[in-house]
Each structure stands twice: as C-alpha cells, then as structure tokens.
Amino acid sequence: MTLAAQPVTASPTTATTVARPIAGTAAALAAPDVSVTNVQAHLAQFNSIATSNGGNRRAGSAGYTASLSYVKTRLQAAGYTVSEQYCSSCTYPSNNLIAEWPGPADQVVMFGAHLDGVSAGPGINDNGTGSATLLENALVLAAQNPTVTKRVRFAWWTDEEQGLNGSRFYVNSLNATQRGYIKGYYNFDMVGSTNGGYFINRVTSTTAAPLKAYWDSLGLQPEENVEGQGRSDDYYFQQAGIPTSGYAAGASARKTSSQAAKWGGTANSAYDPCYHRACDTTANVSATVLNRAADGVAYALWQLAVGGTGGCAGGQVIGNGGFESGSTPWTASSGVITNASGQPARTGSYKAWLDGSGRTRTHTLSQSVTVPAGCATYTLSFWLHIDTAETTGSTAYDRLTVQVGSTTLATYSNLNAAAGYAQRSFNVAVFAGQTVTLRFTGTEDSSLQTSFVIDDVTLQAS
The missing domain is CATH 2.60.120.260 (Galactose-binding domain-like)
Incomplete structure (x- = not known):
C-alpha cells in the first residue's frame, strides 16, 4: 500500500408473513477451499526473488521483473490469455500484468493487487500477500474450469508504491465502453498482517456483499477499511465510476482495544509492525488472516462469475x-x-x-x-x-x-x-x-x- 493518501473527492394472534414460507433449498454451488500452503509457496518465491535481486521488488527493478515473470509463467501454463502493459508514465516505467479467463466480453469481474514493493525490503505482506492470493485463486479457477457467467480478469499492478501509477495508467487506457464492461473491481492489498484486522473497502456496498458474506459466515465482524481509503489501486477505478471493494488486513495504523477484543492480537500496536521495512519477509505474515482472505476471494469469485444460476456460491x-x-x-x-x-x-x-x-x-x-x-x-x-x-x-x-x-x-x-x-x-x-x-x-x-x-x-x- 502506498504511503500517501490520494485526495478523495400482522395480526398478533397468529404467525403472519410478508415473505413466502418455503420448504427447502436447491443444492449449493460451493466455492473451492484455496490452499494457504500454496499461497505461502508463492510468497516464498517472491522472498527468494527479492533476496537474489538486491533485497527488494521495487517497480522497475530486477526483483519486480522477476516477480512478474514468475506470475506470468504460472498463468500461461494454466491456460490464461496473458498480456503485459507498459506503463510509460510510471515513476519507474515497467509493466502491468493482465490475465483473462474467457467469458462474455461485456460482463467482466476484475480482481487486482499490486505486485511491486518498496526498496526497503522484499515486500511480502505489502503486497506479496495480495499478489499470491490472486495467483492461487487464478490457478484454482483454471484447474476446476467451471462454467462461468462473466469474464474473469486478474491484474498485477506496477508502481503502486509511487502513487498508484500502474493502475491509473490502466484505467486511463480504457474507453468509456470498456470501463462499462467492468461490473466490479476487487482490490487486495496487505491481506496477511501479523497483528491484522478484517477490513473491507466500502463494506456496506452491494459490491462488497460477497466479500462480507464470507467473513460474516466466520463471525469476524469486518469493518470499513478507513486506513486504506484512497491509498491503493481501487482508487482510480472508483474515480472512473467502476464499483469497487476489496480486502485488507491493515498497515501502520494501530489496532484498537475493541478490535483486539474481537479479533485477537495486540491493542495499540500496528497491524503490520514491518510495514515498509526490511523485516517484511515471509515471517511477517499471519497464515490465519491470509487463509481467510484467500478463501473469501474464492467465495466472491464463484458467486460473481461461476455457475449457471448467476454465479451464486451458496452458503x-x-x-x-x-x-x-x-x-x-x-x-x-x-x-x-x-x-x-x-x-x-x-x-x-x-x-x-x-x-x-x-x-x-x-x-x-x-x-x-x-x-x-x-x-x-x-x-x-x-x-x-x-x-x-x-x-x-x-x-x-x-x-x-x-x-x-x-x-x-x-x-x-x-x-x-x-x-x-x-x-x-x-x-x-x-x-x-x-x-x-x-x-x-x-x-x-x-x-x-x-x-x-x-x-x-x-x-x-x-
């Protein structure tokens, strides 16, 4: 997540009903259980890439290029149509990575995460976790190859840490018709914080509903992602009129006493104690928080885009x-x-x-x-x-x-x-x-x- 926020422009005697009683339900189309072990394996690869390339994966660096190559190779092997988009206006000119799973061209649901980190460290929670979560979800979708009702588009952004530049370049490259095809953009930035919380962008919106429904089913009581407003790649999608949401586990802001009471962790300490530091390694990730995010993405993806009854994952x-x-x-x-x-x-x-x-x-x-x-x-x-x-x-x-x-x-x-x-x-x-x-x-x-x-x-x- 980038440091600086962007500017944010009946009768009482008998049981009476207005909803029709029904006898039963149809079988649910279940979303897959995404392996957190596999997500962690991607994080280990990102960490190794940083170690071999000066200790970081900053946009435009050898570490970023190698990270993009790792993700791209896995997606191509799984059968995705993959393209790179050169961001000429980025602070560190480099490429966004876009992967498409086929579906109706005018009905797109999009999932994105920034792939770059800061120069201070390997950037594993920020934002290896979002990038790895989407990569594993993309691989699971390809492996299961279900019938889809929408086109599924995944994106890994460059130059987020310098001001959301990669995602801004992408949104600006779309014409009005292409923007209208995107029915929802979902952003995942820092979803494994060790002292993390459960935050959702625009938590009460219809777009957020599938993300919230999954975390509600776990009794997590998610909250609005106040800290992240205007600070990650959903911002320019929102500014372009595209409905947005996403998960986050928190950055440098401090966990409140009430949050610690319901989520665990340490009150008055940062959600991520290694935010933008050299210690943001694979040791700086909560497997529990990461697992809940990865499965929540799958739930939302299946509900939004999978199956013959409108993509409902059930539950x-x-x-x-x-x-x-x-x-x-x-x-x-x-x-x-x-x-x-x-x-x-x-x-x-x-x-x-x-x-x-x-x-x-x-x-x-x-x-x-x-x-x-x-x-x-x-x-x-x-x-x-x-x-x-x-x-x-x-x-x-x-x-x-x-x-x-x-x-x-x-x-x-x-x-x-x-x-x-x-x-x-x-x-x-x-x-x-x-x-x-x-x-x-x-x-x-x-x-x-x-x-x-x-x-x-x-x-x-x-």
Whole structure:
C-alpha cells in the first residue's frame, strides 16, 4: 500500500408473513477451499526473488521483473490469455500484468493487487500477500474450469508504491465502453498482517456483499477499511465510476482495544509492525488472516462469475446461528444468549431466550447480515419454542416480532405456544444484494410469563 493518501473527492394472534414460507433449498454451488500452503509457496518465491535481486521488488527493478515473470509463467501454463502493459508514465516505467479467463466480453469481474514493493525490503505482506492470493485463486479457477457467467480478469499492478501509477495508467487506457464492461473491481492489498484486522473497502456496498458474506459466515465482524481509503489501486477505478471493494488486513495504523477484543492480537500496536521495512519477509505474515482472505476471494469469485444460476456460491450467511460461540456476531439484551436450564436448547447447550419473566419487558436479538446477490433461493430459517403461563385462549398478551430490515416477516404470541421446537422458514430473496439487520423483538406484559426460545438460525443462499 502506498504511503500517501490520494485526495478523495400482522395480526398478533397468529404467525403472519410478508415473505413466502418455503420448504427447502436447491443444492449449493460451493466455492473451492484455496490452499494457504500454496499461497505461502508463492510468497516464498517472491522472498527468494527479492533476496537474489538486491533485497527488494521495487517497480522497475530486477526483483519486480522477476516477480512478474514468475506470475506470468504460472498463468500461461494454466491456460490464461496473458498480456503485459507498459506503463510509460510510471515513476519507474515497467509493466502491468493482465490475465483473462474467457467469458462474455461485456460482463467482466476484475480482481487486482499490486505486485511491486518498496526498496526497503522484499515486500511480502505489502503486497506479496495480495499478489499470491490472486495467483492461487487464478490457478484454482483454471484447474476446476467451471462454467462461468462473466469474464474473469486478474491484474498485477506496477508502481503502486509511487502513487498508484500502474493502475491509473490502466484505467486511463480504457474507453468509456470498456470501463462499462467492468461490473466490479476487487482490490487486495496487505491481506496477511501479523497483528491484522478484517477490513473491507466500502463494506456496506452491494459490491462488497460477497466479500462480507464470507467473513460474516466466520463471525469476524469486518469493518470499513478507513486506513486504506484512497491509498491503493481501487482508487482510480472508483474515480472512473467502476464499483469497487476489496480486502485488507491493515498497515501502520494501530489496532484498537475493541478490535483486539474481537479479533485477537495486540491493542495499540500496528497491524503490520514491518510495514515498509526490511523485516517484511515471509515471517511477517499471519497464515490465519491470509487463509481467510484467500478463501473469501474464492467465495466472491464463484458467486460473481461461476455457475449457471448467476454465479451464486451458496452458503450460510448467519454467524454463530446456534449461539454456541459466545455472543459474536449477535447483539442481544443482557442474558438473552444463555445456557440456563429453565428452557432447553434445541441443539448444543446455548440458545436465545427472550422474555419469560412475567413482568413488563422487551428483549431484542439482532445480527447485521449481507445477503449475497445472484442466487436462486434464499431461505431464512430458525427453530422456535414458545412456552407460556397465559391461560386466556383468545388474547395475545406477549409477542415476538421477526424483522429483516424494516420488513416484518412474522409475529408470534402466547397463542402460538406448543410443546417442543417448530421450524419457521421464509423466502427472503427480496433482500438479495443488501446488508440488512435480522431482528427478533420479544415484548411481555406485566403478568404471566411467555418465553420465546430461538435456536439454530440460518440464512442459506443457493
């Protein structure tokens, strides 16, 4: 990542729904598990190249040229159409590398990373990690050779460290029609920081949805990439009106206490302690962070460009749906997520128990979710047990409301009480491509308890 930022111009008595309940889902088209060992092997090659060429891979240097040759050779062997673009306006004139996997010419999804480093060191996290992650994803795509609905274009940029010059040259070389063909550009810059976080460029955008959906499925609670705004190769794509997003794990900014609490690592220390230093070697990479980025790229690629149903990779969108991994990423009233014995979980030990006190109170349980675009089916499902001491058979004293965004999917009450758990399922396809909040709200009046007990929540896209 370059140092200097660029300038940034229902009725309460019965369950009622507005989303159609459905019985089942189609089989998901699964994205591949990208081998982090293979990604690390590419990093070892970049490190060796730097060692043999003056200790760095700066744009225009022998180390950069050898890095480009390594990536190009692997891509050509895999069957890609590969081209080099000479950046004559770069501070260190040198070549961008572009690789194409065939698909509709007017429907392009593009993945990019800068291949150059600074002169101070080998540049393995910055940005060998982004470059190696894309290389391995490209090789996996070629090896699996699935049906694609979009053309997949990979790019490795030169001269990023001198001011995003390689990517700027490329964007400026496109005419308006060619820019319009690119439906999304995804940038990956420093995705293995040892004290890293989980950051996404324009995290709430529709373009970011597949990247966020994958990290949400791991319960990571990604945040906006504030540090990286205007500082990497997505900038000129964004300025040209092309939708952009991407992953980052952080550079020289310091991890906050709240970030350390949810992600681990050391608070008040840099995400990358070797940022732009000689110690940015293969030892300066977190395999865990790198692996999650590599698999997230595959998820996004498969969802955006693979398969006959719009490229949906499928998968579970809800994090910690069984409540067995603490509260993250749920937000809940105190005591709602519990292993208390008064109401049994459907599976495991924990569940979400709303109300049940016999006094006036409101409990909430919510999670922000990104519903991926391009899938055929979208099923929200949860198991609900309603236990009540209310005896009047026609009055809804206590209620549970289920909402997605501002839409109420269903309202349940003490009148729906029954022994055991019942599964409730809804078609939520109307929310495809949106980041919305799933919210359960339980309200109880001043006498006689009603317990609303929720377990095993899923939102499955396929």
